[in-house]
Amino acid sequence: MKTLSDMRPVYVVGIGLHPYQNRSQTSYVTLGLRAVREALADAAITWPDVESAYVGNALIGMAAGAAMLRYLGATGIPFAQVENASASGSTAFRHAAHEVAAGYTDVSLAMGVDTVDQWRSGPAKAGVRGLADHLSAPFTHFAMLTQKYMDETGATPEQIAKVAVKNHRNGAFNPYAQRQQVRTLEEVLAPPLISGVLTRLQCTPVGEGAAAVIVMSEEGLTRHGIPRSRAVQVLASASRSEQPFGRENGDVALTRATTLEAYAQASVEPRDIDVVEVHDAFSIEELLYVEAMGFCKPGGAAAELEAGAFDIGGRHAVSPSGGLIAMGHPLGPTGVGQVAEVVRQLRGEAGVRQQPNARMGLTHMVGIGPVCLVHILRAATA
Amino acid sequence: METVRPPLWITDEAGAPLLRGMHCSGCGADLFPPQEYGCIRCGAYGDRLRERDLPAVGTVLSFAEVHVHQSHPVPFTLAEIELDAGPIVRAALAPGSRPRIGQRARGLIVADEGDARLEFALAGEAQS
Missing domain, CATH: 2.20.28 (Rubrerythrin, domain 2)
Incomplete structure (x- = not known):
């Protein structure tokens, strides 16, 4: 099986976002166009330079991407809308990167856009019901994982809440974040409880937004005069789905398997990664995933986080954007927004959120399925 | 559908x-x-x-007291239970349950306004 390491190099050369925000009357077209135009401007190219496009979204509906991109000036390029639950944007990015790496195109767009819309569950249509499906919800799934983690590691509810304190602090300095407010531990722990020990500020907000990135081949860089210093290489793209993982949580086991595959593709180790954007929809997830990714010992994440290992300036900056908890999780855009944050960090353009000397970054999304996508990106050599 | x-x-x-x-x-x-x-x-x-x-008999792997639900009265407690037969199921625990991980649990039929529902009761706790 071929991977990105066997193909021609592919680079991210442009990033753009519409800020993630609470539900509003803004059209998804307005959200999406702002992100694409910002990415084109960042790359200093124009829409006719783009040879293909992938639009990730989970909620808007059939052909939404087509009805948005036409307002950039219809150029006749191939495009597709991509749905892969929470990982829709990450999957759009993977397809764009692969298309460029394989030589089909030199310039492709990957973007995500979503609004707060009715959630129509595909799996429910299979009609396979458990005993208490009507009582369960994502926050209860993760509340049960939190309980299990506390039982196994001795971590306290306060230690787990500190994930949200860190990510709200990061988000406070991100102009694209849905939540831009520093929160104390007391504020994060304050009622209302949602499920188990999880409070509102430890759960991702539901919102809307858009994110876009432009990917290019070497030929594309040359043709469009892109400065090498601002081109961030995509070293690895790993994508996996459910297997019978037994008693271990599926998202955690899947994260471990997918991340190991990405490390192997890129020939890197956990200690090489400076910046990480994880799927922290609920505070507990960050602790579980950084352990599964090898950024600390199993069971050690709560203490490491408390000691600052995952702060901006720490050993690995985890979710410097604010993550899903503070930047937000509008579904389609989220995975592309992670890539945009890592590219910003690897260019050294993240301002007060900058991880010093960031050379390599990793993005991670899980989605209902379960599915998992991991990408590894590397800064241009100085 | x-x-x-x-x-x-x-x-x-x-x-x-x-x-x-x-x-x-x-x-x-x-x-x-x-x-x-x-x-x-x-x-x-x-x-x-x-x-x-x-058999509706197994061991509690985890649990959560749920405080937010769009239609069901809260709070209630949901548990993940590994059946002795192998499958892992999610089910409501009997009201008032104070679970801990590793505790044994057993299915219990509860009459519910002319209907009946299945809950799990914890070993060593009075069954309502």
């Missing part, structure tokens, strides 16, 4: 609940919930999937 399905549990002669699971002769696994599509472990389908009733 959900497919209409038979109830997920029945009771034995003694009135104890049995979960209406499946057995896969392809890989030997007992499975729950039941479905006719195929075995998620090995892909066997058709005649190789047979109904098998599984």
Whole structure:
């Protein structure tokens, strides 16, 4: 099986976002166009330079991407809308990167856009019901994982809440974040409880937004005069789905398997990664995933986080954007927004959120399925 | 547009609940919930999937007291239970349960305004 390491190099050369925000009357077209135009401007190219496009979204509906991109000036390029639950944007990015790496195109767009819309569950249509499906919800799934983690590691509810304190602090300095407010531990722990020990500020907000990135081949860089210093290489793209993982949580086991595959593709180790954007929809997830990714010992994440290992300036900056908890999780855009944050960090353009000397970054999304996508990106050599 | 399905549990002669699971002769696994599509472990389908009733007895893997729900009165406690037969199920615990991980739990039929529902009760706790 071929991977990105066997193909021609592919680079991210442009990033753009519409800020993630609470539900509003803004059209998804307005959200999406702002992100694409910002990415084109960042790359200093124009829409006719783009040879293909992938639009990730989970909620808007059939052909939404087509009805948005036409307002950039219809150029006749191939495009597709991509749905892969929470990982829709990450999957759009993977397809764009692969298309460029394989030589089909030199310039492709990957973007995500979503609004707060009715959630129509595909799996429910299979009609396979458990005993208490009507009582369960994502926050209860993760509340049960939190309980299990506390039982196994001795971590306290306060230690787990500190994930949200860190990510709200990061988000406070991100102009694209849905939540831009520093929160104390007391504020994060304050009622209302949602499920188990999880409070509102430890759960991702539901919102809307858009994110876009432009990917290019070497030929594309040359043709469009892109400065090498601002081109961030995509070293690895790993994508996996459910297997019978037994008693271990599926998202955690899947994260471990997918991340190991990405490390192997890129020939890197956990200690090489400076910046990480994880799927922290609920505070507990960050602790579980950084352990599964090898950024600390199993069971050690709560203490490491408390000691600052995952702060901006720490050993690995985890979710410097604010993550899903503070930047937000509008579904389609989220995975592309992670890539945009890592590219910003690897260019050294993240301002007060900058991880010093960031050379390599990793993005991670899980989605209902379960599915998992991991990408590894590397800064241009100085 | 959900497919209409038979109830997920029945009771034995003694009135104890049995979960209406499946057995896969392809890989030997007992499975729950039941479905006719195929075995998620090995892909066997058709005649190789047979109904098998599984005792509603197992061990608590985790739990959460739920404080927010759009239609069901809160709080209530949901648990993840590993059945002795193998499958992991999610089920409501009897009101007032104070679970801990590793505790044994057993299915219990509760009359509910002319209907009946299945809850799990913890070993060593009074059954309502």
